[in-house]
Amino acid sequence: MTEDSAKERILCAAEALFAESGFDATPTSRIAEQAGVPKGLVHYYFRHKSDLLTALVERLPDERIEPAVVVVPGDLAGSLRRLVRELDHRFSRSLGLSHLLWREADTHHVVRDALHERFQILVRQVRAVIVAATGGGLPPADVERASGLLARAVSHRHATARHSEDDLPAEFDGELTFIADALASKAAPA
Numbered sequence: 001m002t003e004d005s006a007k008e009r010i011l012c013a014a015e016a017l018f019a020e021s022g023f024d025a026t027p028t029s030r031i032a033e034q035a036g037v038p039k040g041l042v043h044y045y046f047r048h049k050s051d052l053l054t055a056l057v058e059r060l061p062d063e064r065i066e067p068a069v070v071v072v073p074g075d076l077a078g079s080l081r082r083l084v085r086e087l088d089h090r091f092s093r094s095l096g097l098s099h100l101l102w103r104e105a106d107t108h109h110v111v112r113d114a115l116h117e118r119f120q121i122l123v124r125q126v127r128a129v130i131v132a133a134t135g136g137g138l139p140p141a142d143v144e145r146a147s148g149l150l151a152r153a154v155s156h157r158h159a160t161a162r163h164s165e166d167d168l169p170a171e172f173d174g175e176l177t178f179i180a181d182a183l184a185s186k187a188a189p190a
Contacts, residue, residue, distance in 0.1 A: 006043050009035040011059065014052045019100045023053065023108065050110050055096035057101055057114040061090040063122055077180035079133035084154060084172065086160040091158045123151040134187065140187045146179050161166065 013034035017026040027050055032039040035123055046052045070082035091098060105112040129146040130138070 006035070006037050006041060010037060010042055010045060011052070011055055015056055015097055016058075018053075018104070020054075023104050027111070032188065050108060051103070051106060052150055053108055053111050054114065056097060056131055057111060057118075059097060060094055060101070060118065060152065063087055063090060063125065065125060067128045069131040071129055073133060073135070074129065076133045076183060079129050080176045080180060081173070081180065083129050084150075084176065087122075087154055095158075098158045098166075099160065118153055119151060121184075122154060123147050126150045126154075132182065134183065137187055138183055139186055142183060146183055150176075150179055 010031060014026070015030045017031055017034060020026075021064060027037050028042045031052070032042045035042070046055065065083065065086050070086055072082070101111055105115050124147075127143055128183045130143050130146060153172070157172070
């Protein structure tokens, strides 16, 4: 058994068991048993049980998207739709993990802090798309508010892990259009 495969099996077992029973109700001995490794190996890789949560946060997909990949200059609503689709696509492979971590964030500051930092990255990501799509002609305070609002909506979708790729038009397009229209109304006249 290689070091990487043992560590990966431990993380997979921890993710499955935490999702099933919760972090506090899952002993490391059960994680070791499900991973097929000695209990001491769990503690070798993860000194504290909470270190497993930190490692699971790191398994979430990278949400950093180059604005050029999603931005259509002059089309804010289209650019935001493309951004959300790309984020949803990336997170579709980790919906259970995302839901689990958001649930555990209520009682574990390590997870809460890590998710907060990821949220700040998401806000900056949305801001970059808004600025690139509009050419930067919007009041900065409005861009900040819109970025925070959309980032919260996207985070909520991923935290609840109850969306599928086909619900964007039905459940989210109205929000995207509202934000884009509100920002367009604030744009400086040409």
